[in-house]
Amino acid sequence: MRHLRIGPHGSERPAVMATDGTVYDLSGVTTDIDAAFLSGGGIERTRQALDDGGLPQVTDPHQQRVGPPVASPGKIVGIGLNYLDHAAESGACPPNEPIAFLKPSDTVVGPEDDVVIPPHSTKTDHEVELAVVIGSTARYLSSTEEARRSVAGYTVANDVSEREFQLERGGQWEKGKSCETFTPLGPWLVTGEDADAAQADVRLWVNGALVQSGNTSNMIFGVEYLVYYLSHFMVLHPGDVVITGTPAGVAMGRPGQPYLRPGDTMELAIDGLGRQRQQLVAA
Known part of the structure; x- marks a missing residue:
């Protein structure tokens, strides 16, 4: 469904x-x-x-406009460097444990809503990601099977990031992840039995050119393990969203390629989960 x-x-x-x-x-x-x-x-x-x-x-x-498929998520948990090719293009070693960060839930917008480039931004970037929606409370889970039962379903996320804010302004990644409109979500919440989240192609185009292409089978840490792992550091509540990382092809990893600018268009797709399309606008 x-x-x-x-x-x-x-x-x-x-x-x-x-x-x-x-x-x-x-x-x-x-x-x-x-x-x-x-x-x-x-x-x-x-x-x-x-x-x-x-x-x-x-x-x-x-x-009609399509909104985010989940109303008012309590929290959004991001996972960094979860594809080997993205870690390599970022100049980072593959992590031994999942890298987790939080995004404010008020960054969530619909799958075709405009994305606002912040004032003074020069490095706004895109990240297509499989998003996991929690369906039952996950607290100190004992197995990945328990984690699987905690998942309500899946959707598409764009983890929009401002790289200067994220990496050059000191502190933690949240500075570059928390700007308004920086988490387009949707179009659908697809229940677990109707989605093959372990073998799904993940793609993103900028102005019609394919720049990101990967498959969820190449994630370093899979969905069930991520939910299991996170449950030992925070309680995951129904409606919370975990965005599971992005494959290679972000602007940061393509030297000489421009970052996003007003008027650009992003299109995203994950097999079985639908498509997104956003236009970039100035604040």
Whole structure:
């Protein structure tokens, strides 16, 4: 199943896309796709409602804005240098343990919303990433199997980063990760049984040119291990999002290539999880 949220910013309503591409309104099942929905059996209720055939169809869904597929994540946990090729292009050794950082949840926007380049930014960069949405509380997990059961599903994320802020201004990475609009998310939350997160192609284009191309099978630390590992340092709550790292091809790793500028367009895709498209605008 593909859960999504459609409508204007702040007024999105829940919906689900069936396997034939038809979009149905979920307002009669839940008020939103949020922590309460994920932890309270919302996915099962959606499946039952689809089987029963009583959901109203959304008219002209492709003419409506698509919002982030999860409302108000409690936190976004980023994983750095989780692909060997990205670590190499960054001039870093592959990590022995996952590198974790936090992004504010108010950086989240929809998959086709504009991305704002901060004032005085010269090194705004892109990172296409598999995003994991937590469905049940993960605390001091004892196995990767427990971690798998804690995952509600997957979506696409763009971990937009300002490299000067991140690497040249002192302190921690959060400076370059926390600007407004820096986490486009969506279009869909795809449940675990409907997505092959371990073998998915991950791609990003800038102005029509393919610059990032990888596969999640090349992650150093896989999804289940990441959730298991993180649960020993923080509690992962329903609705939290873990973004799992990016393959090579970011602007930072391509000497002589320009960073993002106003008017540029980013397009992202992950097999089975859909596509994103954002335009860069000046603050």
